[in-house]
Amino acid sequence: MNKILLIIQREYLTRIQKKSFWISSILTPLIFTAIYAIPIWLATRDKEVKKIEVVDQSGLFNQENLKDRELEFVFVNKSQNQIQKAGIPEDVSAIMWISKDILQNNTGLQFYSQKPMSLILQENLEDLVQSKVRQELLSKAGINKTIYENTQVKIKSKSVVISEEGAEKDSSSGGIMILSGILGFILYLTVLIYGSQVMNGVIEEKSSRIIEVLISSVKPFQLMMGKILGLGLVGITQFLLWAVLTFSFSQIATQINGTNPKTQAVIQSMPKEKQQIVQNEMANSDSLDVMKVVDNVLNNTNIPLVLFSFLFYYLFGYLLYSSIFAAIGSAVESPAEAQQFTMVVTIPIIISFFLAQITLQEPDSTLAFWASIFPLTSPVNMIVRIPFGVPVWELILSMALLIIGFLGISWISARIYRVGILMYGKKASWKELRKWMFYKI
Amino acid sequence: MILKIKDVSKSYANHTALKNINLEIPQGKIFGLLGPNGAGKTSLIRIINQITGPDIGTILFDGVELNPSHIEQIGYLPEERGLYKKMKVGEQLLYLAQLKGMSKSHATEQLKKWFIKFDIKDWWEKPVDDLSKGMQQKIQFISTIVHEPKLLILDEPFSGFDPINANLLKDEILTLKEKGTSIIFSTHRMESVEELCDEIALINKSEVVLSGNKNEIRNQFKQHKYKLEYKGELKSGSSFELLSNFNGIASIRMNQGVSSNQVLQELIGKVEVLAFAEIIPSFNDIFIEVVSNPKN
Structure with missing residues (x-):
């Protein structure tokens, strides 16, 4: 019996002393942690603020309803011709041109940029404009903001197991x-x-x-x-x-x-x-x-x-x-x-x-x-x-x-x-x- | 007697490894276990080490039937020997010594003595991988004897040793013998037998074909041959027969019933004798003779 203990001891100690054991012991938890910690970090870290020039022909938009923590909106007055001639200023990521009839015309939004815009930025801006347009349309139809928000419910489920003993359990x-x-x-x-x-x-x-x-x-x-x-x-x-x-x-x-x-x-x-x-x-x-x-x-x-x-x-x-x-x-x-x-x-x-x-x-x-x-x-x-x-x-x-x-x-x-x-x-x-x-x- | 082997037989699936072996290994002597490869030497050694057991027969160790408590009194250097390559020398020797039942402190103490004796103090922390083959063999030898076994079993101990280490090993073996350790020395190389062994047993095809005191066996195999150096012209005489003759060196065999003096007298009458000595058979000769003519 004593000898089995000696053998166990040797096997155990020689492995524990190996570098590879410690590398995998530390690396695996690090990877596990990283898998969920990195997305949060990415979500909350400071990002570079991008400057967007807004040409609003419709008069619906202002600093209050165009807000995003990664974007800075500057309202300007330029015609499409001017934009095409003068080009895009260096520090501006994009110029957003909103047509007069944006409430009737869902293609009344246009972007001008030096380089192709990122899809995410474009979608973000679309969402902001869309949400304001929807609000306007709803209020024109007689539905106010609170009623609208109250309709945006999200259903979440919960499953309950009733075991043989009759105890109720959230499964x-x-x-x-x-x-x-x-x-x-x-x-x-x-x-x-x-x-x-x-x-x-x-x-x-x-x-x-x-x-x-x-x-x-x-x-x-x-x-x-x-x-x-x-x-x-x-x-x-x-x-x-x-x-x-x-x-x-x-x-x-x-x-x-x-x-x-x-x-x-x-x-x-x-x-x-x-x-x-x-x-x-x-x-x-x-x-x-x-x-x-x-x-x-x-x-x-x-x-x-x-x-x-x-x-x-x-x-x-x-x-x-x-x-x-x-x-x-x-x-x-x-x-x-x-x-x-x-x-x-x-x-x-x-x-x-x-x-x-x-x-x-x-x-x-x-x-x-x-x-x-x-x-x-x-x-x-x-x-x-x-x-x-x-x-x-x-x-x-x-x-x-x-x-x-x-x-x-x-x-x-x-x-x-x-x-x-x-x-x-x-x-x-x-x-x-x-x-x-x-x-x- | 340190070991009495009585009627031991062992067979594997389709061959007989040992047939009816009877041997007595004397206390404090070096016992040569000789035989060609595959004769059964390793099978017998494994039985003594209790790695395997005999099919029939008994073995007495110091008068007591062989049992697991004897493991600690035996030191075994196998022919195919190795060490854990990644382990440090000191740790490894401690581990092997503890497996032989030594306490850690006693083993450390004894090992340190050997490290000083072999002048290898700075090897303790080295991994075995860093040592040359000759160095590793020293470590293996230390691991075999550190627990001061009563019986030491060396299977082809000199194989792979360079001449310097072989000499060192030989000296250690003789020192151990002086201290009373009984040694079984298994080999198929006869030259080391002549120097070291007191008694021998020759195993061939699973059987003991010859055993006894080294010198007695030699005498038994003497063939009354002499080597002669001379000047003149030599032919067979009345007291001897000429076996070979070349360039003033001849070998002759005495006829039965004559003494060496009579032969010498006859020779002196015929040629000028420069040297005259009996040819004593080497174990190599005996080995070959016994193995190739089993009837003797």
Whole structure:
């Protein structure tokens, strides 16, 4: 037992000391944070203010109804002829020409610019003019501004689950789907990454020929389990680092964005309606969405159960797959040679990942049920189902089968491993591996 | 006896690796385990190291049936040996020593002594990758003996060693023997056997074909041949037979029942004798003879 601990310790420490471990531990949360922090930053940062000259023939527009925090409007009096002769002044992005009959003629808006205008700018200006024109038309038809605004309702839905016990729950299925998807994906990725690291570790020991020294000190099974457990702990360490760092980075990012005085100043300097718009925009932006979803999910899922099951399915899913990876590593002498065998492991992992996409859409379907019961696919699929709620008996059956599956597969793997590590110069084939299982040592 | 091997047999799927092996490895001696490649030496060594087990037969270590607690009393330098390339030398040796049951502090202390002895103090923090092959072999040797095993098993220890390191290793092996360590020395290169071994066993095709004290075996294989340097003209005489003769150097075989003095007297009468010495068979000769004529 003491020796297994030594092996775990070595495997753990040598990986943790590698630069690549820390790079991926820090980079991944940074990328996660950036994905939602950058859009907010882009939305609220100061932009260069563009100058627009307005030639208003209709007399409907003034500084009050043409307002945009990125645009400065200057009212001028020029004829179209003058504009064409004199050209566009250097500091002006565009000249907006509004025709006299703009209320009747929807093509009565024209722009002049030195360079082609950006589509976004053009649409922005169109929207501003359009909104004023609509208002005018409505008030001419006898509908005032307040009535108009009151008609602009937006419908938002809420889905409620009534469980067998009769308790009412806000299911917030969008958030749960995201949580399930993330959990399933992390599980899939880490089993694949750390499983193949187990294989490469075994190949390293075999090809560097240190293996014979090692197994004259410890039993092959101890060596295999020590390696698998040590790397599993590295995986758990990485999860924890990811979780803690993502949380801290996002806190920092929110702080920077939220307390940016410029952002606040810009919002406050705007007219009331516009402030409303910006605040709505921010409320709809990705970051606050994520926060809302996280809040919803935290309130509506059984977090201890999710955490426990995640660790359980990670641990046993990883143990099961990595013991196969270890057996494969023992049978070959180079990673290239291992390729013909790794299919056996990667195919079920990839299949379970694809099944998980279906499970995510329909967590209560028959397919999802079987996918979350069968040991080779259950880790990824059950973890996807759990946030949606799974009957207790299904969970227990799935966990029990996974443990049995792990014991069976690791027994077979260990039998192949103890023979494989001593075999050199013999090209392993499936037939050969089957024979090794029955060798007496 | 440090090791008694009784009736040990081992077979794999389709071949017999060891057939009915009986050997006694003496305490505090160097025991040569000889034999051509594929004879079964490594299979036997793996059984002693408990990497594999015998199909039948027993092995007694210091009078007790071999069991996992003995692992810590055995040091094993395999023929195919390696180290973790990315790991630092010191860390690696500590790890291997701890796997052999040493405490971390004791292992550190012992390793430091060896580092001073081999004059490699500044290697502790180096990754193995940075060492030359010869340097790595020193590290491997230290890892084999740092836990002061009672029984040391060296499988082709000199393969790949340059002459300087080979000498260093030889001296260390002899020092260890003086301190009472029993050593099994497995090789197919006979010249090292002559210098180092006290006893030998020759394994061929899974069986022990010859075993015993080195000198006794040599005497047993003496063929009453002599080497002669002379001046004059030489023909076979009544007491000897001429085997080869070229340029004043001849080899002769004494006839049965005569002594070397009688031969010499006859020779003195015929030629001027410059040198006369018995040809003692080398282990190479014995090895080849036994392996190619199994009936002897």
